[in-house]
Amino acid sequence: MKIRVFRLWFLACLLTGVVVCSATAAKVEATKDARQSSYQLMTAENQAMQNDPNLNPALFWVIDGHSLWKQKVGKKEASCASCHGESGSSMKGVAAQYPKVIKGKLQTLEGQINRCRSDKQEIATLAYESKDLLALTTFVASQSKGMPIAIEESLQNKQDLLQGKAYFNERMGQLNLSCAQCHQDRAGLKLGGSLIPQGHPTAYPIYRIEWQGVGSLQRRLRNCMSGVRAKQFDYGSIEMAQLELYLMWRARGMTLETPGVRP
Ligand code: HEC
Ligand code: HEC
The missing domain is CATH 1.10.760.10 (Cytochrome c-like domain)
Structure with missing residues (x-):
């Protein structure tokens, strides 16, 4: 059955030409993993700043x-x-x-x-x-630039992972919004001037143009917490580590870009 479908697809490709074929292949790829680094959302200029060693301030x-x-x-x-x-x-x-x-x-x-x-x-x-x-x-x-994020659930980290996931889904602050409500439900939509990314921590520590310097993932998370007028988790706290763990697990398999650049 599988072979027959593949043959048909192959035949269709031959008939319609390579363009349709590669487009189909790309589509299959996209539905397999719809996760996206915010690198993809950046302007060509900012992407070049990350890629070019002569331009990347990090x-x-x-x-x-x-x-x-x-x-x-x-x-x-x-x-x-x-x-x-x-x-x-x-x-x-x-x-x-x-x-x-x-x-x-x-x-x-x-x-x-x-x-x-x-x-x-x-x-x-x-x-x-x-x-x-x-x-x-x-x-x-x-030193890990270009390597896949390799967090797996294990007996040792299971409780921390669950706690991190709970924080991600918990409504917080005066705006009463959870991380998930922005980074899962509203990813790709505009918030004020900026596009809401999926929130994968693929490039940390990052050079953020707004900061004019390098900052940690925890600094970024504290920014999002203050954005919804919530009490921020402390730097170096267990809550921060658990939230980081969940985010890295959610991004498992995605490529590490450190040192990254973000607007
Ligand atoms: C006296 C030897 C020694 C010195 C000095 C030392 N380390 Fe380590 N480091 C170790 C050992 C041994 C481990 C293995 C885990 C453990 O025992 O904590 C380790 C583990 C690590 C790990 C985790 C590796 C992993 O696979 O999880 C990192 C990251 C690290 N060291 C960074 C540093 C940095 C940065 C410095 C300097 C600021 C430093 N280390 C200084 C001996 C050392
Ligand atoms: C109101 C919507 C909103 C909420 C709630 C929110 N964020 Fe964000 N987050 C954003 C926006 C917008 C950006 C991008 C900002 C920019 O580019 O200036 C962002 C950026 C990020 C990034 C950076 C991604 C990258 O590639 O550097 C991470 C990680 C992140 N958020 C995680 C979280 C976590 C965890 C929470 C919950 C504690 C959270 N956010 C809550 C809107 C939100």
């Missing part, structure tokens, strides 16, 4: 991050590179798996970097959104 953070990576610090004179290698290529694929449950606690990538600072380097942790933590995170995450 690359300054990557370069800063690489310097910090190699810097020997603390009484132990240990750098990230001392344990993980000079180039950072040992971090390939790591960002695609975060947030991750480590020793029973859900950690974001930023949280894990801080764990290494306190436990391995024996120095102070870095504040969320500080220049150094953003630089290190952008450097580590950029």
